[in-house]
Amino acid sequence: MIIILLILLLLVVLILNAFFLYIQKRGSKALGGGEAPKVKMDDGLVDKTNQFLKKSKQIWHIKSKFNGSKLIGWFTDNKSETTVILVHGFGVDHNSLNVHAQLFDSLGYNVLQIDDQAAGKSEGKYLGFGYIESLDLLDWIQRVLSERPNDKIILYGASMGAATVMLVTQYHLPKNVKLIIEDSGYTSAYDILSYHCQKRYHIKGKYLIKGISLVSKLRAGFSYAKTDCTKALAKNKLPILFMHGHNDFTVPFTMREKLLTCGKFPRMSYESQGVHIRSYYMDSKKYQDTVEKFLKMYL
Template sequence: MKKRNKILIACTSVVAVMAAGLFGAGMYFYKVAVVPAPKSFLSKPEKIKPGNKLYPAQEWYKHVEKQRWHEISATRHLKLDANYIKAAKPTKKTIVIAHGFMGDKDKMFSYAYLFHNLGYNVLLPDARGHGDSQGKYIGYGWPDRLDYVKWIKQVIAKNGQDSKIVMFGTSMGGATTMMVSGVKDVPKQVKAYIEDCGYTDVYSEIAYQAKQLYHLPNWPLVNIVSMITDVKDGYSFKEASALKQVKKNRRPMLFIHGAHDHFVPTRMVYPLYKADRGPKQLLIVPGRGHARSYQNHPELYTKTVKQFLGRYFK
């Protein structure tokens, strides 16, 4: 009996040590994946100098008149920040732009310039935990989807019930856009969506990154990080699904993805496109890199976006 008890105690101790180790690893990777901070695995933004095709957009954004808008998050009572840029000519049409992981409203200047040149008002919010918005965690689009509905309602409140709105986003912002599309009470003034290189769901994207960056299997570590996020921040990785949300969508959506994207793998766009229930269009843009489709092929990108908006945003 004593020998059996010793074995039991030893086994319990081993399990406890393993559990503590896994929890410690989970907390470490929670900080890597979910806490807003500089990330070593993200490439540094390039300096845009005269001669760069994005330079005119950068200079325009620096000097264009911006209104500062504020909103309170749908949960947790966080103060959110945004820039609003009026169209050159008065219009009721507005593009709401969602930025990517560890980005902010100012980093979306090239897209703001694109849509401004097409004649639209532009609203550029900072997501929770990014830019000038409050928050100590990255929502990967899931809690943010409800915040963007509030931003959309603010556009309607300020610009009128006859407003027409399209939501656009890249990377995490693309996933956010798709997540918004499945929200039940999205106002009727939202006429269409454009998503660029968004992921299917947060679990799949983080599992992919764990394997790519750290050569780690998704189980059990990603599950542990998801549980920590659920307890601390109120959402789990598996429930944060753009794929499930687009299945509820009935409004037009343009899906864009780079042909050789190795950060959000190109293969993710195909099940998203297939699952969407509304009028839809898919553009695979030649070239390498993540969220670089506009930069790689600005003419193709602009032409496709313009035609899509012309069809569904009259």
Template sequence: MKMPSLKPLLIPLTAITAGSAFVSYKLFNFAFKRVDYVPETSKEKQKYADKYYEYVDWFHSVPSEDWYLNEDNPDQKMVATYIPAQTATKKTVIIAHGYKGNRETMANYAKMFRSMGYNVLTPDDRGHGESAGEYISFGWLDRLDYLQWIHRVIEHVGEDSQILLFGVSMGGATVEMLSGERLPDQVKAIIADCGYSSVEEELTYLLKKQYHLPEYPVEPMVSEINKRAAGFGLESASSVKQLAKNQRPILFIHGEKDTYVPANMAYENYHATHAPKQIWIVKNATHAESFWRDPEAYQERIGEFLNTYMK
């Protein structure tokens, strides 16, 4: 019996493979390559723009210092702003910013924590702001930089420092991923606002939600591209896996109506954590909107958590 020719099948199969590779490279370049500007905020948060720029003006006018890691190496230089508290204190918050943001975009949180009596350190992550880096690592490689920032704070403030780790969106995931490392005793607590459960799960979610693309073969291709470009596969970058090793008290905050990082990821992170933990789902809040909906309630809820773990 004569077997049917495979040639008619090979052409569309080759076309599909080539098309998937093209889409994957385009997606990787869009999502993972650095950009030297801050994209416009979402429509639902544009109503807060005037207030946001008031915070930015404060950020640039308040007494501060520029801090550096690897200052003499342009390819590895990291930059941060240190804002001392109005009254001398041993309490410092290290603030991790969101995706394609920078330290300036965390001005509102910086001002809030300073009003609560904290020194504030706000770094630019790899591939963001004034820090070096060709690619965005979504918190995974950034966690190693934050370990260095922690030691820098201890050197500056003293061995009796009390350090709080705080982050929003990608920054929330950054401090969650950092939580699984061997942290100095000076790190007392963590607050993660709308962090994702893993880079792999977040990308898969957005592929379906925003781009109407299947997980396979796009996500594995993007993961392989990132492994070659940045040195790690997306399956490695997991908040859930790191939180399972966490030993610090942690507060999870998440918007109920978050469609960018869905609230179920907050519950995944919460259930993965064995350390003392609290979760606050903010009603009607979208992605990274919890502070803006009611800044006083946000500060009050954080204050309650810190009164328990950072007296």
């Protein structure tokens, strides 16, 4: 009987570890990462983005204080006193936000595009659902201030990057960090995994996710309890712009409604009929107007 129980326990551990690797290893497609919705960009956005990509960029490096991984970013210097740090989403790299980087570049701000842990040219084995990335974002903020100590800093994140910029608000941030823009962010790793378990596999997965979270604690250094954006926002004081699309089936629009009820801080909201992180593609004028209004109000 003991041998049978040990075998069953080993099987459970192996299964949970396999799920952990499927979800959190570099290049994971568990949440549709890398499978960008096919949405045609509004007229002019492709050309403007291509022009932005031709601009000279400085290559910046940092070493993660969390686990020592070497991380890389690309800095576009517009001789501005404001720098926007863009944080990408799950299973992609900084190039996924080139069109958004172009937006801030066109407004005259400096732009820092980063590759997160386990993405693009940065080192790292495991994705952090925003938790590891939020700790690394603190390091990137300090990297900006080491070069440009008087700059105002704007944090922009999309999807998991949006969770990242929300999670970072629970820490003590330098006064240079002025505001946050989140596009298509989820409430927590537990919530988004529960949603996809039900959507894709028609199971609730409550105990499965708890088990995977335990493996994540042992192998990646954090449990999913560390990824709760609602708890982080309860501590936040910075202005936040929440941007979501009604037809987002990667991060459901209902999560935006929950995020909007959290904390006591200045906020604005924007909504479109867009899919995941694609509102700017098909509603670029309203999207940009909203961003500019928010920046004018709070920067």
